[in-house]
Amino acid sequence: MNAKVFYTQPDGSERILEATPGDSIMRTAVRNGVSGIVGQCGGSLSCATCHVFVDDRDAGDFPPVSEDEDDMLDVAATDREDNSRLSCQLILTDGQEVHVTIPAVQL
Amino acid sequence: MTTGHLLVIGAGQAGAQLVTSVREHGWTGPITLIGSEPHPPYRRPPLSKEYLRGSADTAALALRSDEFYRDQKIDVVLGQRIDRLTLSADGGTAATTTGRQWQFDRLALATGAEPRRLPVPGAGLAGVVVLRDISDADALAARLRPAVDLVVIGGGFVGLEVAATAAAAGVSTTVVEAAPALLTRVVSAETAAAVQAAHEAQGLRIRTGSRPVRFHGANGTVTGVELADGTLLTAGLVLVSVGARPRDDLARAAGLHCDGGVVVDQHSVTSDGRTVAIGDCANLPDPSPRSSGLRLRLESVDNAVEQARAAATTLVGDPRPYRGVPWFWSHQGNLRLQIAGLAVAADDVLVRPGKRPGQQTVLRYREDRLVAVECLGTPGEFLALRRVLAESVVVTKDRAADTSVPLKGLLAAT
Numbered sequence: 001m002n003a004k005v006f007y008t009q010p011d012g013s014e015r016i017l018e019a020t021p022g023d024s025i026m027r028t029a030v031r032n033g034v035s036g037i038v039g040q041c042g043g044s045l046s047c048a049t050c051h052v053f054v055d056d057r058d059a060g061d062f063p064p065v066s067e068d069e070d071d072m073l074d075v076a077a078t079d080r081e082d083n084s085r086l087s088c089q090l091i092l093t094d095g096q097e098v099h100v101t102i103p104a105v106q107l
Numbered sequence: 108m109t110t111g112h113l114l115v116i117g118a119g120q121a122g123a124q125l126v127t128s129v130r131e132h133g134w135t136g137p138i139t140l141i142g143s144e145p146h147p148p149y150r151r152p153p154l155s156k157e158y159l160r161g162s163a164d165t166a167a168l169a170l171r172s173d174e175f176y177r178d179q180k181i182d183v184v185l186g187q188r189i190d191r192l193t194l195s196a197d198g199g200t201a202a203t204t205t206g207r208q209w210q211f212d213r214l215a216l217a218t219g220a221e222p223r224r225l226p227v228p229g230a231g232l233a234g235v236v237v238l239r240d241i242s243d244a245d246a247l248a249a250r251l252r253p254a255v256d257l258v259v260i261g262g263g264f265v266g267l268e269v270a271a272t273a274a275a276a277g278v279s280t281t282v283v284e285a286a287p288a289l290l291t292r293v294v295s296a297e298t299a300a301a302v303q304a305a306h307e308a309q310g311l312r313i314r315t316g317s318r319p320v321r322f323h324g325a326n327g328t329v330t331g332v333e334l335a336d337g338t339l340l341t342a343g344l345v346l347v348s349v350g351a352r353p354r355d356d357l358a359r360a361a362g363l364h365c366d367g368g369v370v371v372d373q374h375s376v377t378s379d380g381r382t383v384a385i386g387d388c389a390n391l392p393d394p395s396p397r398s399s400g401l402r403l404r405l406e407s408v409d410n411a412v413e414q415a416r417a418a419a420t421t422l423v424g425d426p427r428p429y430r431g432v433p434w435f436w437s438h439q440g441n442l443r444l445q446i447a448g449l450a451v452a453a454d455d456v457l458v459r460p461g462k463r464p465g466q467q468t469v470l471r472y473r474e475d476r477l478v479a480v481e482c483l484g485t486p487g488e489f490l491a492l493r494r495v496l497a498e499s500v501v502v503t504k505d506r507a508a509d510t511s512v513p514l515k516g517l518l519a520a521t
Contacts, residue, residue: 030170030171031169031170031171031172031175032171032172032174032175033127033130033131033171033175033179035131038412040408040409040412041152041408041436042150042152042153042408044152044436044438044443045486046436046438046443046445046486046489047409047434047436048490068486068487070487071486071487071488071490071515072486072487072490074487074491074515075487075490075491075494075515075518076490077494107413107431107497
């Protein structure tokens with residue numbers, strides 16, 4: 001069963017996408033041309049251009065932030081919040097629903 | 108005008124980004140994206156890694172879904188190579204040898220680059236391959252087996268990535284590099300030495316200062332590589348990874364100024380004042396915030412994406428210059444190299460040892476100004492320094508050398 005991701009832009013507009021389990025939130029966004037999620041490095045924790053804020057109700061559904069991701073979020077182009085993640089690290093599971101908000105600046 | 112027909116020749120990372128961005132910026136007219144490969148736009152970096160190992164297939168490499176192009180009304184034409192281009196004051200025509208033809212109002216060239224070959228005897232033997240696209244990777248993967256001795260000619264990004272992938276799969280691998288060090292013209296001697304040591308610890312054999320003079324073969328298939336010093340390396344497979352040349356032939360034949368790439372200005376506009384050229388095929392002014400003014404070509408995902416995003420603003424009539432700190436990454440086995448900025452050999456070197464073995468950050472200074480950084484296994488420091496470069500934050504050598512202060516603190520202090 002597909003996962004479902006709700007992407008909210010900084011201006012409040014929302015886009016809902018069906019996602020293949022096993023894909024990341026970054027990959028799903030890039031494949032569908034969601035503005036504001038760049039994902040330059042393709043998910044190899046090199047660029048921090050896929051920063052998102054994960055809705056609190058969904059935050060616990062993912063593994064914790066790794067040391068590298070933590071270091072990278074500290075210097076993300078849009079200031080980090082408690083619910084900041086790099087969406088290339090958020091792998092979707094069967095039937096999962098996730099709500100994320102895209103920051104104003106990625107680079 | 109955003110209602111005409113936009114034709115984009117070249118369906119790589121740059122072409123795919125351009126059609127995406129130009130739609131975002133309000134281009135409402137028809138868009139055609141033409142590619143010579145049978146695959147829709149895909150990510151090339153995994154070809155030397157996940158794809159070669161077999162852990163990613165072509166579907167996983169696709170940049171955008173088929174639905175995306177359909178929803179955005181972008182006509183993606185695959186397996187067609189444009190070989191005739193006629194430009195006029197208000198548009199033009201592009202045609203293939205097979206007689207297919209497209210009229211356009213605006214044109215973007217994203218034709219990329221193609222691997223250089225080595226002009227030595229035996230270069231045409233079976234088993235002497237290059238790596239640029241999916242078909243190259245398939246040919247390489249088909250011959251890559253533990254029983255085969257692999258020789259990689261060229262110690263640059265692609266060569267070292269493939270060598271590391273092969274070595275990890277148990278293939279006996281030797282890298283032959285003509286220069287005295289790996290990654291010359293790309294990183295400092297200090298970074299190159301650390302990269303070489305890491306690879307050698309993983310069992311890779313590296314011969315710097317060595318040049319192949321002949322490929323030996325039997326029954327039409329390569330069996331060995333003869334070096335200038337007379338050494339003969341056994342080889343059942345040879346990857347030639349000695350750089351790429353821009354595909355600017357089409358542009359040149361159409362009368363556009365080319366000089367080692369299609370010459371463009373900071374808005375990605377070519378010499379006809381109308382056509383744009385982006386990505387690996389473009390010869391552009393240094394886009395750095397504190398530009399050297401030098402013209403260069405940038406073969407990177409970053410440049411393909413960011414130049415395309417800027418060129419989209421040119422096409423919709425709201426031109427914003429292309430500005431950004433060029434950056435590059437190369438994952439070679441477990442080794443993660445990231446570079447930002449453009450250094451030259453004469454620039455000073457300041458080494459910040461990492462907290463753990465294998466980690467190292469190198470800062471390059473021109474006089475007292477930070478111009479580039481080279482990070483091994485330190486992605487957090489890399490991002491901090493990339494922002495330092497982008498925002499032209501002043502970081503003195505004394506501060507950078509003080510490893511008791513995390514580099515991210517440099518940003519907070521401004």
